Amino acid sequence: MASQSLAPAQQAAPNSASTPSKPKSSHPPVSILSSQFARGYALVHPAILLSLVAYRFSSVVNDPVAELLSDIPFLVGLQVVYVMGCLPPAGAEKDGNASADGTMRKTPGPKRRGHSASKGSSWSTGLVTVAWKLTPALLSLTLTMLLATPTLALLLVLFGAPLTTHHILTFLCAAHMALLSAFPLIYAHGVDGEIWREIWGASRPADAVWGGALGTCLGAWFGAVPIPLDWDRPWQAYPITILTGAYIGYVIGMLVGRARWVFGKRLEFVPQGARDIKVD
Amino acid sequence: MASSAVPPGREVPTANSLLKQAQAATKDKSKDEVGKESEEEFKSKHLGLLGVFVWILFLHIVGIFYFTKGFLLTRMVLENKSSCDVPPFNEAPRTQQLNDDCWHQKSFDKAIVIIIDALRYDFTVPFAPNEDIESAHLFHDNIPVLYETAISNPQNAFLLPFIADPPTTTLQRLKGLTTGTLPTFIDAGSNFAGTTIDEDNLVAQLHAAGKNIVHLGDDTWHALFPGYFDHDLTRPFDSFNVWDLHTVDNGVNEHIFPLLEPQNYTKWDVIFGHYLGVDHAGHRYGPNHPAMAAKLNQMDKTIREIMSNIDDSTLLVVMGDHGMDSKGDHGGESDDEVNAALWMYSKKGIFGRTKPETVLPPKYARERFVPQIDLVPTLSLLLGIPIPFNNLGSPIEEAFAGPNGNDWNNLVTVNRLASAQIKRYQHAYAQSRGDDGAESQLLGFWETAENELQGKPKNLSTVYDAYRQYQRHTLHVCRGLWAKFNVPSMVQGIAVLLAGIVLLVFYARGLQADRTDITGPFLSRVGLGSVLGAVAGTVLVVIRVTELKVLEASALFAALGSILGASSVIFSTQCLSIPLPNSLWGWLAVVFTVSQSLGFASNSYTIWEDEILLFFLCTFGVVAGVSSMRQGTTTDRVLGVYHSIVFVILARLASLSRLCREEQMPFCRSTYYASSTSSTSAPWQLALPFLVMLILPTVIKGFYDGSKSYEGAAGLWIGIGFRLGLFVTSIFWVLEELDGKDWLPLDSETLKSIRVFLAQLVLGLAFAAGTTAFLYSKPCVSINVAQSAAEPEPTVKRPSSPGEQQLPRTTVTILGFGNVHGTRFFFLSINFCLAIMLMQKPMGQGTMALLLWQILSLLEILDTNSLVTSNSSIGPIVLALLGSFYYFKTGHQATLSSIQWETAFIPLTTVKYPWSPLLVALNTFGPQILTAIAVPLTVLWKRPLQLRDSNNASSKPALKLLSDVAQAAATYILYFSTINLTTTMWAGHLRRHLMLYRIFCPRFMMGAAVLTVVDVVLILFSVAGVRWSTLSVAEIFGW
Secondary structure, eight states: OOOOOOOOTTSOGGGGGGSOOSOTTSSOOOOOOSSHHHHHHHHHHHHHHHHHHHHHHHHHHHOHHHHHHHHHHHHHHHHHHHHHHHSOOTTTTSSOOBOTTSOBSSOSSOGGGOOOGGGOOOHHHHHHHHHHHHHHHHHHHHHIIIIIHHHHHHHHHHTTOOSSSOHHHHHHHHHHHHHHHHHHHHHHHTTOHHHHHHHHTTOOOOOHHHHHHHHHHHHHHHHTTTTTSTTOOGGGSTTHHHHHHHHHHHHHHHHHHHSTTTTTOOOOSSOGGGGTOOOO | OOEESSOSSTHHHHHHHHHHHHHHHHHOTTHHHHHHHHHHHHHHHHHHHHHHHHHHHHHHHHHHHHHHHHHSOEEEOOOOOOBTTBOSSSSOOOTTSOTTOOSSOOSOSEEEEEEETTOBHHHHSOOOOOSSOOSOOTTTTSOTHHHHHHHHOTTTEEEEEEEOOSSOOHHHHHHHHHHOOOOOSEEEOSOSSSOOOOSOOHHHHHHHTTOOEEEEEETHHHHHSTTOSOTTTOEEEOOOOTTOSSHHHHHHHHHHHHHHSGGGGGGOSEEEEEEOHHHHHHHHHOSSSHHHHHHHHHHHHHHHHHHHHOOTTEEEEEEOSOOOOTTSOOSSOOHHHHEEEEEEEOSSOOOOOSSGGGSSOOSSTTSSOEEGGGHHHHHHHHHTOOOOTTOOOOOOHHHHSOTTSOOHHHHHHHHHHHHHHHHHHHHHHHHHHTOOHHHHHHHHHHHHHHHHHHTOOSOHHHHHHHHHHHHHHHHHHHHHHHHOOOHHHHHHHHHHHHHHHHHHHIIIIIBOSOHHHHHHHHHHHHHHHHHHHHHHHHHHHHTTSOOSOHHHHHHHHHHHHHHHHHHHHHTTOTTBOOOOOOSHHHHHHHHHHHHHHHHTTSHHHHHTHHHHHHHHHHHHHHHHHHHHHTOSSHHHHHHHHHHHHHHHHHHHHHTTOOOOOGGGTTSOOOOSSSSTTOOSOOGGGGHHHHHHHHHHHHHHHHHHHHTTOOOTTHIIIIIIIIHHHHHHHHHHHHHHHHTTSOOSSSOHHHHHHHHHHHHHHHHIIIIIIHHHHHHHOOOSOEEEEEEOSSOOOOOOOOTTOTTSOOOSSEEEEEETGGGHHHHHHHHHHHHHHHHHHHTSOHHHHHHHHHHHHHHHHHHHHHHHTTOTTTTOTHHHHHHHHHHHHHHHHTTOOSSGGGOOGGGGGSSOSSOOTTHHHHHHHHHHSHHHHHHHHHTTHHHHTTOOOOOOOTTOTTOOHHHHHHHHHHHHHHHHHHHHHHHHHHHHHHHHHTTTOTTIIIIIHHHHHHHHHHHHHHHHHIIIIIHHHHHHHHHHHHHHHOO
16 A cells, blocks of 8 residues: 655656566567477467367257366367477577567577477487477476466356356366466466566567467456346356357467567557546 | 655655645745635635536436436326215216115125236137137137136126236236226325325225225235235235245135135125236246146136135126236237236126127137226126226126116116216316316217217117217327327437437546636536527427427426537537547446446346446456556555455455346345345344444555554544444344344334434434534644754745744654545545445445445555556446446345335334435445445545645646546446436337336336436535545645
8 A cells, every 4th residue: 555656747657657667578479389380280279179169069068067077188188289389388488589470590498409390300309309398288287277277267256157056167167268378378488477477467478378368368258248148048058158258269369469460569558658648 | 854654765755845845835925825716716616516517417317307208107196085975976866876885786795806817818718720820729728617608608707808008017917907097117106115006996995895805815915905905814925936836826725715615705795816826837837838738727627616606696707917928928018918818707697798799708809808997997886886086997898788788778877987987087187287188188078978868869879889988088098198108208318318428428538628627618608508498498388389398398408508508618628539548447447338338238138237247347356456467666566466356356245245136036046135035134144234343444444554544533533433333333233133023121112212213323423423524624644743953954834824933943744645635535435334334234234345345445456557647437437337236235126126115214213205215215326325425536545645836836736636526527427327328228219128117117217316316426425525625635735
């Protein structure tokens, strides 16, 4: 409860606090890896996810608990393939710098062990890379389940999900959302406090990872809209629309986040020139 | 050194600069006069601002009035009662009548009136294939007794379609069936609360005639006719549980048949039996279901059994009060919903048909139907009681035509009686309304009929037809008056409201200039426009261009003129920008308001408004948390996130308090009262007021402590006064709950007086003492002036007391400097919070405490995100959302039935005007009132204290403050006026919708009421209060 400044009105000091103070180059946006597989799969992955949603939709409506539970291994598999195949793990980019078009000069991996995709990959280096990437993937998976899922479940309840019933569904919904949003974030950024402050402040530069996470949340938000309508459709049951919205939002977010005209841009709450304008 | 209580950092230099300014101020002797001038200017500008808001209120009232005039057609309830001694004729040719008869010789001594709720006409007649339905459904041919008897013994029974006037809800139907009048949404009666029928009606007339009336079944009757039924024999049953098909019906059967046994036959004169099974089967399963067939079969058996048990002097009536639609629901005005059936039976054999083609009951409901109100004169005359005064129905032909169908004498007599009573009613109605529009055009029909009768014609059937014509024409005209929407009037109202919103948008969000600067020209143009408009309206009425009344026309044209005047000022201002949001916050405010407004077009979003508001509030809380993470300083970040989390959790906590409306079932569980069927609190809920007393003042103290503002009057006010008030409130509610439980050695009268005393004590504390204190209290600061030889710093003293001599080397410590305006004004919120809490049930007190806490959290969020100084629209809009949200969390819904009328008796023993309605308003709209009071805080909380810059004579911080308050208040009104406009528009647009009377119309009424209340509270208390809080701050710190 800080006392406000005593600045007279002429000094419009307070607004300066609302603009993000971090230098923009300190934590650059995450780029999709430059390998052939990465670029290809980064486009195939959303398509697979959406077709999975479409394919399993009727069984989710019929028995949400069983279906959502049995879907989790598949989702985990898909997301693990995606993050390992397409994203640099946390720390890999420490020295590497991304060029504007999103291609990496340096491929990920332990610094002395870097190899170029153009060299042609031998099986052994491939296996080593996979093994080397598996650890952060598994670690992120654990963190996703232990931290992100309960957090999202709590948020769902706060937004009006039933408090005393439907616990399993809430948790399953949160787990799906966490696998979509938090898992790539943790994989790509680890537990770097500064980056996570940016994430919580929604001030990350746009990229596939952050775009997907934001898209998941916004999609789930919009997914709640049809629930109260009295259409008496079975798919209106909680949490089917929310989860569908989350999937669609995730796909849109990760694609838009990579788009050239969005990539690297940051969300502004208050426009830069707002300090002079007293009305919003 | 001048030290201030604010934490170190960027504040200190500014504090110093302020002190330098203050010091400069004292040096200048003329500053004192400038201060006086500034004070006067502030006061007059403040008054002008109130004038602007009064004009906005005027626009809202005109708009709502015009829409309501066209939409909610009201009917006056006359309290006149018919009586045996006063026949409807002026002359009294009663020679042919027997002494114990009333207006007409009675045909029956006793009557059994069976209402089978939702008995549709096509249930009762044999299935006849038509183009819509080719084969019989499950609801066909399952209750054949009515048709069979009407065919086999036409002199003993007749069956007719019985058409209801919408709305087809049981309560409205029972009103029509007993009073003989047409329903309107609001019957402007004299009773303050409840649904009791004031008008003359069948039940009251039977009671007055000394008949012993027994009622069995649906308990709606008891709400309508309290005290008329025999206590020992009557058995009411709860009508709410539509899932239960059998309890009510079996209960009625269990009690009705013993009454028909010979030894009990003399104990009653009239039995009203109301069966609900058919209706419930419809609601639950729909008509085409085996349960419906079984239910109709059961009814068939029941009627046969009753028939076999009655004697010759008893009339048996079976009817439906409305029909049901294809899904089994009702309430609207579709054919299936209004088509009910009427069947009368007696062993005497007095019924007849005047024409051979009317012997068979009609095949379809739209042939030869009778309006339901016809039951009233028919039953009255058959039982020998006067026709209820307000009746518009006609005697049913079959009941009076005699066994051979040629008793024209009788038909003319009864129709003349009914016509005369209708004429008398029309006359009385016209007199009390002050116009004779309908009466004079209809008198011609009456005179025609009278003249025909005087001419002693051979064929009385023409006289009979003439009387019928008079009756039906009157009914037609009245239906036109009372049940037709006046679309032009509705459009006029909407246009005024819309224009008001457009102007308000520009005033609140588009104007870049100081709002106090344009007040002068604004008010003069508005005044000029109003006067010209009023004159124009009057002239138009005088030269008869319009048929409106003078007052109505001049109000409408004054509104239009003032809108033009206001537009000419606002749109000619240089500093006008397009009122589009330019930050995420602004967009958020727009999205909340607009999406909710659009949602009111759907009945689902209207029903689930409380959940939607929770969703929006949580969204705001999360965005606020995210935004707080972006703040530069750690303090702002931590505090912002902390308060955002608190905000969201409090909202979710409050959402646990629910009172479900019928339409939310079965997805909602009421927690507001002890159970879903009671309106008393559970014992654990009584602990809530005590918890509030312990916790809430401490929470407020925490917020004051944050800026070291728990100084001056704050401790006394919050820690002692407020807490004491809350304690007395807790005691009050414990006593309230103990009433009737015999736990205390006090009789209930003493208990009642103690309670009333306690309640008045709390209200006195909140309003009398609280207001006085608010007017005269000093700001929550503590100023210490200490001698200090070491520091050669310049001195500072209060500019307002020039008498004191300056002392050199003085250290000034000001505690509570950071939030002078906010903490001072917040006292007003505390006063209102205390009064509103007293008026809430214990659960509501808990949620109101959460509301106050949430308001404070919101203010801190606004501060840490720099939204106080930037006049963001999000603050007032979130306050408005909070107000709407907590409306639902204090046991209310957007339905008339959720109004807690009994709260009028918290501090009073009898109904007293104007206090009782005000008290109910304080209970109903408490949350919106409290948030309206808090609106200025969105620009006052932790507002940096600015003093007049001595170098810049044009800077007027007090006027800037006033302008910001006006902007916040206008934004707050904008939310409610948008809601009001859209609910109005949707109600008007969906006026033929099935759910109009259940969902859209109540929501429109709520929106209009809330807008008016909010406007008035802002003018009288909220914006007005800024005057005293600012004066009191300026007294210490100068202008």
